[in-house]
Amino acid sequence: MSRDALVVGINTYSYERLSHLTAPAQDAEAIATLLKDYGEFNVRRLPGVKDKQNNTIRVGQKTQVSLTQLEEAIVQLFKPEGKNIPDTALLYFSGHGLRKNKGIQEGFLATSDVNPDLGNWGIRLKWLRELMQESPIRQQIIWLDCCYSGELLNFAEADPGDRGKRRDRCFIAASREFEVAYETISSNHSVLTEALLQALDPKWNSGTWLTNYTLIDVLNQRLQAFPQRPLFANSGGAINLTRTWQAPTLESSHSVVTSICPYRGLQYFDCTPEDAQYFYGRQALTDQLLEKVRAGNFLAVVGASGSGKSSVVRAGLLYQLKLGRRLSGSETWQIKIFQPGEHPLKSLALAFVDSELSGIDRASQLAKAEELIAKKAEGLRYLTDAADTKRVLLVADQFEEAFTLCKDITERQQFFECLLGALEKTGDKLCLVLTMRADFFGKCAEQEYSGLAQQIQQNLVTVTPMNSEELKRAIEIPAKLVELKIEPQLVSQMLADVENAPGSLPLLQYTLTELWKQRTDNCLRVNIYAQLGGVMGTLRKRATEVYNSFPKQQQATVRYIFLSLTQLGEGTEDTRRRILKQDLVNARYPEELINEVVQRLADEKLIVTTEIVAKRGETQRVAVVDVAHEALIRHWSLLREWLDENREFLRQKRKIEVAAQEWLDKGKRKDYLFQGLRLAEAEDFKEKHADSFPLSSLAEEFLFESKVNPSQTSIQTINIDNSELINSIFNEVQIKSFHFDTGSFTGVTFANTNINNAYFDEVDLTGVNFINTNLINTHIEKSDLTGITLIGSKLIRAYIEQGEQAFQNSEVNLSGCDLRNVNLSGCHLCGSILSQANLSNANLCEINLIGTDLSSSDLSKVNLNKANLSGANLSQVNLSGADLSDSNLCGANLDDSNLSTANFSGAKLIGAKFNGANLQFSELNDADIMACDFNAAINLTPKQIKVAKNWQYGQYNEDFRKELGLASDTQ
Numbered sequence: 001m002s003r004d005a006l007v008v009g010i011n012t013y014s015y016e017r018l019s020h021l022t023a024p025a026q027d028a029e030a031i032a033t034l035l036k037d038y039g040e041f042n043v044r045r046l047p048g049v050k051d052k053q054n055n056t057i058r059v060g061q062k063t064q065v066s067l068t069q070l071e072e073a074i075v076q077l078f079k080p081e082g083k084n085i086p087d088t089a090l091l092y093f094s095g096h097g098l099r100k101n102k103g104i105q106e107g108f109l110a111t112s113d114v115n116p117d118l119g120n121w122g123i124r125l126k127w128l129r130e131l132m133q134e135s136p137i138r139q140q141i142i143w144l145d146c147c148y149s150g151e152l153l154n155f156a157e158a159d160p161g162d163r164g165k166r167r168d169r170c171f172i173a174a175s176r177e178f179e180v181a182y183e184t185i186s187s188n189h190s191v192l193t194e195a196l197l198q199a200l201d202p203k204w205n206s207g208t209w210l211t212n213y214t215l216i217d218v219l220n221q222r223l224q225a226f227p228q229r230p231l232f233a234n235s236g237g238a239i240n241l242t243r244t245w246q247a248p249t250l251e252s253s254h255s256v257v258t259s260i261c262p263y264r265g266l267q268y269f270d271c272t273p274e275d276a277q278y279f280y281g282r283q284a285l286t287d288q289l290l291e292k293v294r295a296g297n298f299l300a301v302v303g304a305s306g307s308g309k310s311s312v313v314r315a316g317l318l319y320q321l322k323l324g325r326r327l328s329g330s331e332t333w334q335i336k337i338f339q340p341g342e343h344p345l346k347s348l349a350l351a352f353v354d355s356e357l358s359g360i361d362r363a364s365q366l367a368k369a370e371e372l373i374a375k376k377a378e379g380l381r382y383l384t385d386a387a388d389t390k391r392v393l394l395v396a397d398q399f400e401e402a403f404t405l406c407k408d409i410t411e412r413q414q415f416f417e418c419l420l421g422a423l424e425k426t427g428d429k430l431c432l433v434l435t436m437r438a439d440f441f442g443k444c445a446e447q448e449y450s451g452l453a454q455q456i457q458q459n460l461v462t463v464t465p466m467n468s469e470e471l472k473r474a475i476e477i478p479a480k481l482v483e484l485k486i487e488p489q490l491v492s493q494m495l496a497d498v499e500n501a502p503g504s505l506p507l508l509q510y511t512l513t514e515l516w517k518q519r520t521d522n523c524l525r526v527n528i529y530a531q532l533g534g535v536m537g538t539l540r541k542r543a544t545e546v547y548n549s550f551p552k553q554q555q556a557t558v559r560y561i562f563l564s565l566t567q568l569g570e571g572t573e574d575t576r577r578r579i580l581k582q583d584l585v586n587a588r589y590p591e592e593l594i595n596e597v598v599q600r601l602a603d604e605k606l607i608v609t610t611e612i613v614a615k616r617g618e619t620q621r622v623a624v625v626d627v628a629h630e631a632l633i634r635h636w637s638l639l640r641e642w643l644d645e646n647r648e649f650l651r652q653k654r655k656i657e658v659a660a661q662e663w664l665d666k667g668k669r670k671d672y673l674f675q676g677l678r679l680a681e682a683e684d685f686k687e688k689h690a691d692s693f694p695l696s697s698l699a700e701e702f703l704f705e706s707k708v709n710p711s712q713t714s715i716q717t718i719n720i721d722n723s724e725l726i727n728s729i730f731n732e733v734q735i736k737s738f739h740f741d742t743g744s745f746t747g748v749t750f751a752n753t754n755i756n757n758a759y760f761d762e763v764d765l766t767g768v769n770f771i772n773t774n775l776i777n778t779h780i781e782k783s784d785l786t787g788i789t790l791i792g793s794k795l796i797r798a799y800i801e802q803g804e805q806a807f808q809n810s811e812v813n814l815s816g817c818d819l820r821n822v823n824l825s826g827c828h829l830c831g832s833i834l835s836q837a838n839l840s841n842a843n844l845c846e847i848n849l850i851g852t853d854l855s856s857s858d859l860s861k862v863n864l865n866k867a868n869l870s871g872a873n874l875s876q877v878n879l880s881g882a883d884l885s886d887s888n889l890c891g892a893n894l895d896d897s898n899l900s901t902a903n904f905s906g907a908k909l910i911g912a913k914f915n916g917a918n919l920q921f922s923e924l925n926d927a928d929i930m931a932c933d934f935n936a937a938i939n940l941t942p943k944q945i946k947v948a949k950n951w952q953y954g955q956y957n958e959d960f961r962k963e964l965g966l967a968s969d970t971q
Contacts, residue, residue, distance in 0.1 A: 002042070002084070002085075002086040002087050002088070003039070003040055003041045003042065003086060003087065003088040003089075003090070004041065004042050004044070004077060004080075004086045004088070004089050004090070005032070005035050005039075005041040005042065005043045005044070005089070005090040005091075005092070006043075006044050006046060006073055006074065006077045006089075006090070006091050006092070007028045007029075007031050007032040007035070007043055007044070007045050007046070007059070007092045008028060008045075008046045008065065008070065008073075008091075008092065008093045008094065008095070009024035009025040009026070009027050009028025009029065009045075009046075009047075009059045009093075009094045009095065010024055010025075010047070010064075010065050010094070010095035010096070010110070010111065010112055011024050011025045011061055011062065011095075012062050012063070012064050012112050013096060013110065013112055013114070014064070014112060014113060014115075015114050015115050015116070018096050018110065018114070021095065021096070022188075023094065023188065023189055023190045023193070024094035024095045024145075024190070025059045025060065025061045025094075026059075026188045026189060027094040027145060027189050027190055027193040028045065028059040028092065028094050029045070029058055029059040030189065030193070030197055031092050031094075031143075031193065031196065031197070032045050032059065032092075034197065034200055034201075034242060035090065035242070038200075038202045038242040038243060038244065039200075039240075039241055039242045039243075041088075041090065042086075044073065044077075045057055045058065045059045046059075046065055046069065046070065046073055047059065047060040047063035047064065047065050048060065049063055064112035064113065065111050065112050066111055066112060066113045067111045067113055067114070067120065067122060067123065069111075070109070070111050070122075070123055071123060074091060074123070074128070074131065075131070077089050077091060078091075078131055078132065078135040078137055078140070079131065079134060079135055079136070081358060082358065083356050083357070083358070085136050085137065085356070086137060087137075087138055087139055088137070088138070088139035088140075088141065088239065089135070089137040089139070089140055089141065090141035090142075090143070091141070091142045091143070092143045092144075092145075093109055093143070093144050093145065093146060094145040094146065094190060094193060095109065095110060095146055096110035096114075096146060096147065097109060097110060097144070097146030097147035098110050098114065098116065098121050098122060098147075099147070100116070100121055106121075106124060106125070106126060107124075107125040107126075108121040108122040108123060108124055108125065109122050109123040109125070109128075109144070109146060110122040110146070111123065128142070132169075136355070136362075137167075138167055138168065139167070139168045139169075139239045140167060140168070140169045140170075141169070141170045141171075141212070141239060142170075142171050142172070143170075143171075143172045143192075143196065144172070144173050144174060145174045145190045145192040145193050145196075146174060147174075147175060168212075168238070168239050170212035170215070170239055171231075172192070172196075172216075172219070172230065172231070173230060173231040174190070174191070174192040174230055175230065175231075192230055195218075195219050195230075196215075196219070198218070199215050199218035199219055200215065200241060200242045201242075202242050202243055202244040203244070208243060208259040209240040209241070209242075209243045209259065210240075210241050210242050210243060211238035211239055211240055211241060212238060212239045212241060215241060243259075260482050261482075261513055261516045261517075262278040262478030262479060262481060262482050262484070262516075263278070263478060263509050263512040263513045263516060264278075264311075264509050264513070265506075265509055265510045265513040268308075268310040268311040268314060268315075269311040269314060269315030270314050270315060271314040271315060271318035271319045271322060271335075271337075272319075273319075275314075275315050275319075276315045276316075276319040277481065278478040278481065279311065279315035279316065279319075280473045280474045280477045280478060281466050281470035281471060281472075281473045281474030282308065282311075282312045282316050282466070282470065282474075285312055285316065285461075285463065286312060286316035286317060286320065288461055289301065289312065289313070289316065289317040289461060290317060290320060290321075290326050290327060292459065292461060293317065293321070293327070293393070293431055293433070294327055296431075296459060297423055297426075297427075297428055297430060297431045297432065298423060298431070298432050298433075298455055298458075298459045299431070299432070299433045299434070299459055299461065300434055300436065300455070300456040300459050300460050300461065301313055301433065301434070301435045301436070301461050301463060302435075302436050302437070302438050302441065302456070302460060302461070302462055302463065303437070303438055303462060303463030303464070304437065304438055304439075304463075304503055304608050304609065304610045305437050305503050305602040305603070305605065305607075305608055305609050306503025306504065306505055306506050306507075306602075306605045306608060306628065307463045307464075307465065307503065307505065308463060308466075308505045309435040309436075309437075309463050310397055310398070310435055311505075312463065313395065313397070313433060313435055314337075314397075317433070318335055318337075318393070318395065321333060321335065321393065322335070330391075332389055332390060333389055333390065333391045333392070333393050334387050334389045334391070334392045334393070335393045335395065336351040336352060336392065336393070336394050336395065337351065337395040337397060338350065338351035338394075338395070338396060338397070339396070339397050339398045339401055340396060340398070340399060340401040340402040340405065340406060340415065341401055341405055341406070342401075342405045342406055342407070343406065343408075343411065344401070344402050344406055344411065344412065344415040345370075345373050345374070345411060345414060345415050345418065346370060346373075348373055348380070348415070348418065348419075349366060349369035349370040349372070349373040350366060350369070351394070352365075352369045352383050353365045353366045353369060369383065373418060376414060376417050376418040376421060377417060377418050377420075377421025377422045377424070377425055378421075378425070379418070380418050380419070380421075380422035380430075381422050381425040381426050381430075384422065384426045384429055384430045385426070385429070387429075390429070391428065391429055391430075391431060392429060392430050392431070393431050393433060394419075394430060394431065394432050394433070395433045395434070395435075396419075396432070396433070396434040396435070397434075397435050398435060398436075399434040399435060399436040399440075400436050400437045400440040400443075400599075402415060402416075403440055403443045403595075404595055404596070404599045413447070413449065413450075416449045416450050416452050417450045419432055420450040420451060420452060420455065421450065436456075437602065437609055437610075438462075438609070438610045439581070439609040439610050439623035439624060439625075440623070441453070441456065442622055442623060444456060466505070468495055468499075471494075471495055471498065471508070472491060472495065474508075475491055475494065475508075475512065476491060479524070483522070484516070484519070484522060484523070484524065485521075485522055485523040485524070486523065486524045487523065487524065487525050487526050489526050490515075490524055490525065490526040490529055493526060493529065493534070494508065494511070494529070494534075494535060497534050497535045497536065498535055501535075501536075501628065503605055503607075503608040503628045504535060504628070506605045507535050507536070507538055507539050507542075507605060507628070508535055510538050510542070511529070511532060511534070511535045511537075511538045512524070514532055514538065515528055515529060515532070518532075533635075536632070536635070537635075539605070539606070539628060539632055539636075540632065540635055540636045540637075542604065542605070542606070543606055543632060543636050543638070543639070544636070544637075544638055546600075546601070546604045546606060547638060550597075550600075554593075554596075554597055557589055557593055557594070557597045558597060558601065559642055560584075560588075560589060561584060561594075561597060561598065561601065561607070561625070562627070562632075562639050562642070563642055563643065563646065563650060564577070564579055564583075564584060565577050565578075565579060565607065565625065565626065565627050566627075566633050566639070566643060566650075568643075568647060568650055568651060568654075574633050574634070574643060575633065576626060576627050576633060578624055578625070578626045579624070579625055579626075580622055580623065580624060580625075581594065581595075581598060581609070581622075581623040581624065581625050582622065582623070583696060584598070584625065585697075586694040586695070586696060586697060587694060588690070588691060588694035589694065598625060605628055606627070606628055606632070607625055607626060607627055607628060608625075608626045608627070608628055609623060609624065609625055609626075610623075610624050610626070646692070646693070648838070649685075649689055649692070649693050650693065652681070652682075652685045652689075652693075653685070653689075653693045653695065656674075656682050656685070656695060656699050656702070656703070657695065657696050657698070657699045659672070659674065659678075659702065660696070660698045660699040660701070660702035660703075661698065663702050663705075664698060664702075668705070670705075670709050673702070673705055673706040673709055674702070674703065674706040675706070676753060676754065677753055677754040677772065677773065677774055678772075679703075679706050679707070680754050680774075681774070682703055682706075683703065683707070686703065745763055745764060745765050745768050748768050748769070749768075749769040749771075750768065750769065750770050750771075750773045753773050753774070754773075754774045755773065755774065755775060755778070758775070758778045758779075759778070759779045760778070760779065760780045761779075763780075765780075765788055766788075767788065767789075768788050768789070769789045770788065770789060770790045770793045771789055771790070771793065772793060773790075773793045774793070775790075775793055790814050790817050793817050814829075814832060814833060814834045814837055815833045815834065815835045815836055815837065815853075817834070817837045817838070819837055819838060819839045819842055822839070822842045822843070823842070823843045824842060824843065824844050824847055825843050825844065825845045825846055825847065825863075827844075827847050827848070829847060829848060829849050829852055830848050830849060830850035830851055830852060830868075831850065831851045831852060832849070832852050832853075833852070833853045834849075834852055834853060834854045834857055835853050835854065835855045835856055835857060835873075836855070836856045836857055837854070837857045837858070838857070838858045839857060839858060839859045839862050840858050840859065840860045840861055840862060840878075841860075841861050841862065842859075842862050842863070843862075843863045844862055844863060844864050844867055845863050845864065845865040845866055845867065846865070846866045846867060847864070847867045847868070848867075848868045849867060849868060849869045849872050850868055850869070850870050850871060850872065851870075851871045851872060852869070852872045852873070853872075853873045854872055854873060854874050854877055855873050855874070855875045855876055855877065856875075856876045856877065857877050857878070858877075858878045859877055859878060859879045859882055860878045860879065860880045860881055860882065861880070861881040861882060862879070862882045862883070863882075863883050864882055864883060864884045864887050865883050865884070865885050865886060865887065866885075866886045866887060867884070867887045867888070868887070868888045869884075869887055869888060869889045869892050870888045870889065870890040870891055870892065870908075871890070871891045871892060872889070872892045872893070873892075873893050874889075874892055874893060874894045874897055875893050875894065875895045875896055875897060876895070876896045876897060877894070877897045877898070878897070878898045879894075879897055879898060879899050879902045880898050880899070880900045880901055880902065881900075881901045881902065882899075882902045882903070883902075883903050884902055884903060884904050884907050885903050885904070885905045885906050885907060886905070886906040886907060887904075887907045887908070888907070888908045889904075889907055889908060889909050889912050890908050890909070890910045890911055890912065891910070891911045891912065892909075892912045892913070893912075893913050894912055894913060894914050894917050895913050895914070895915045895916055895917060896915070896916040896917060897914075897917045897918070898917075898918050899914075899917050899918055899919050899922045900918050900919070900920040900921055900922060900939070901920070901921045901922060902919075902922045902923070903922070903923045904922060904923055904924050904927045905923050905924070905925045905926055905927065906925075906926045906927060907927045907928070908927075908928050909927050909928060909929050909930075909932050910928055910929075910930045910931055910932070911930070911931045911932065912929075912932050912933070913932075913933045914932060914933060914934050914937040915933060915935060915936040915937065916936050916937070916938065917937050917938070918937075918938050918939050919937050919938070919939055919940045919944065920938075920939035921939075922944065923944075924944050924945065924947060924948040925947045925948070926947070926948065926949060927948045927949065928948070928949045928950055929945070929948045929949065929950060929951055929953075929954050930949070930950040930953050930954070931953060931954065931955070932954045932955065933954075933955045934954055934955060934956050934960070935955055935956065935957050936957070940960070942960075942963045942964050945964060946964070951964075952966065
């Protein structure tokens with residue numbers, strides 16, 4: 001591997017407003033020495049002077065560097081003439097940096113002859129960024145230790161992008177674009193360089209390579225306290241920087257071998273010896289691909305995202321063809337690999353350009369190739385025939401980019417015509433291999449596309465999930481090749497964790513790579529795997545990184561997609577929810593935006609896309625989107641936060657959409673349209689939440705039809721005094737602003753009725769059915785509510801005055817009620833059912849809830865001061881932030897509840913159960929916890945326990961008893 005470095009340190013400046021420096025030359029010399037001795041770099045120093053004493057070249061302390069000198073040196077580094085292009089190029093600069101802000105902000109590397117008064121500012125960082133665009137160097141490293149150097153990373157004007165070329169990059173700037181950089185007082189070096197030298201010191205590496213990624217980890221630790229704020233930008237794969245070169249000792253005889261990681265993280269295995277030697281588990285599939293290529297000239301490798309399509313084609317098929325051991329003469333074939341990108345015809349032309357040519361020759365060859373490709377099939381035939389080989393294998397990897405990135409329908413059609421037409425004209429000399437996500441097959445069939453869909457169907461190889469034995473080989477054999485040990489139970493656990501997890505191969509490889517980095521005694525261990533969070537723990541970490549990398553305007557789309565892919569649990573855990581990609585599209589999130597974000601999330605292995613055959617039509621295929629694994633739903637903290645904040649809104653949205661689907665399935669009959677309260681609530685939801693939770697197009701049509709076909713009754717501003725409405729039915733009626741006074745409503749049904757702002761004064765409501773009824777702002781004063789049913793009703797901001805009979809021993813059924821902010825202080829609800837009710841922020845002080853079933857309810861931040869909850873079922877209840885001070889919870893069941901930050905001060909908790917309850921930061925001051933069961937409580941500390949009364953007589957597990965200083969229960 002050829003590695004070049006240009007190390008620049010400028011002390012001397014002729015411009016009167018720029019002071020001479022002392023650190024840069026010393027900075028540069030120290031970096032140059034380190035790179036040469038421990039990084040295998042060919043180093044050029046600038047300014048370079050001869051050290052007569054040692055007969056070596058060193059960085060000059062007083063020698064000047066002109067703009068022309070530095071510019072020519074940088075060009076030679078990143079765009080060298082000739083065919084011998086290095087694999088890696090590194091530029092280090094220490095000196096003055098300048099900032100020009102005259103209409104357009106620009107940053108410069110100051111050379112000795114700069115004179116801003118005369119328009120000479122030095123090397124423009126914008127120019128340097130543009131040079132990166134054109135550079136053929138695969139691994140590019142730039143470290144700038146100067147003021148305002150962060151301008152290098154300002155890609156708004158000139159992004160040093162790949163332009164179809166795979167590159168690894170490491171850019172480090174000493175400060176942000178508006179900040180100065182500093183020299184240290186206690187050292188001979190500048191702040192950034194001092195940290196670089198320490199981080200690159202090979203003694204930290206123990207004989208293994210330090211890469212650009214591990215370098216950043218060290219720099220982040222060392223530069224936190226400095227006044228300037230260094231900027232980093234790593235991209236692509238890891239770049240080896242420094243390591244020790246001494247021979248391994250007897251104790252570390254395997255250090256050279258085990259310094260090689262046999263896994264590939266989230267990257268595919270490529271068709272190189274370095275990658276292919278560790279590629280295992282796909283032998284049968286590779287044999288199948290080889291046979292297809294031997295027998296024909298077209299091969300479509302199709303599978304779900306993350307199924308390993310690119311790896312099996314590159315490290316399996318192509319590498320075996322290069323070896324020439326499987327098919328006679330295949331080692332002489334020409335292999336051209338490309339990805340369609342935004343302009344697939346240009347990408348195709350670029351595949352026929354020799355990458356080892358000089359810049360000018362490459363440009364000339366590219367122009368000729370593009371001219372031929374413009375002639376479509378005939379031009380590709382010419383390029384194929386001109387190749388001095390028996391066969392040309394043209395590989396279109398990630399073929400779906402022809403749909404996702406190429407927006408020009410005409411160019412897409414021409415691209416397909418070019419490929420398929422050339423196959424007919426070239427016989428067996430041209431062989432086309434494409435890899436494509438399965439959910440895009442439907443796109444291929446949307447139009448005729450020169451018979452593309454038919455060709456794929458006739459020459460299809462589907463990449464199915466690896467079985468247990470194949471996965472085991474993929475884990476164990478690469479480890480053996482580098483003499484790396486793996487604990488047997490680790491393999492078993494990893495196999496179990498990826499079972500039935502689509503798209504898990506990159507996550508498995510990434511987790512293995514992380515395990516390798518944290519190996520101990522040359523072994524991958526199950527305890528480290530547990531600390532990492534397993535295969536799916538890697539996914540969760542990755543999810544947050546990917547979300548944060550999206551532009552702000554697309555983060556809302558990411559949030560919307562993941563919420564859409566979550567099935568809300570009803571007394572159970574939330575689960576995955578497969579959804580048609582077309583159903584994600586609406587006015588708020590158009591198809592183009594959904595396609596773009598889904599593509600990116602699939603590429604990042606957070607979701608899996610596939611395709612199914614639609615029920616309607618024999619050949620219609622539709623794209624389906626799914627989360628990569630349910631662990632993402634259960635444990636990704638950001639998604640959990642979104643779900644917790646929006647759970648009720650999601651339920652409302654889906655109720656409307658389910659009703660709309662039922663309406664469609666029933667032939668759009670009018671009697672399935674919404675009426676009364678349900679229509680009012682749906683319209684209210686749409687008005688308030690359409691931006692965050694847009695309805696499907698079908699649901700929009702459903703609500704429109706519901707509005708234009710009304711059949712509900714509306715009653716407004718009425719008084720019913722001393723009336724009896726026994727067993728009457730008010731179904732789907734809207735009644736607003738009315739007053740019921742001393743009447744009897746025994747057995748009345750108000751199902752699905754809107755009666756907000758109502759007053760019930762001393763009314764007999766025995767057995768009244770308020771199911772799904774809107775009672776917002778309703779006052780119920782001194783009324784008899786025995787046997788009342790309020791399932792699904794809303795009593796938000798309702799006021800129920802304490803009366804002698806109000807809720808007295810009534811055993812009211814309030815399961816699933818929305819009682820947010822309701823005032824039920826002093827009421828008696830003993831023995832009632834409140835399971836799955838929403839009572840967040842309600843005032844329930846001094847309420848009687850003896851023996852009440854509150855399981856799975858939301859009681860977050862509720863006021864239960866002095867409430868009587870003895871014997872109540874509070875299992876799986878959310879009581880985070882609730883005030884339970886001085887309450888009675890004797891014998892209550894609080895198993896698996898969320899009690900974080902809850903206040904139990906002075907509460908009676910005698911005999912209560914807390915198995916699996918989360919007590920993080922909860923207050924137990926002066927609470928009586930005699931005989932409480934804390935055996936499986938979580939996030940509980942001795943400090944919390946010891947401020948409670950009778951804590952010595954609680955039940956704890958053995959480890960926690962030791963922490964409390966209590967004797968073992970077994971003694």
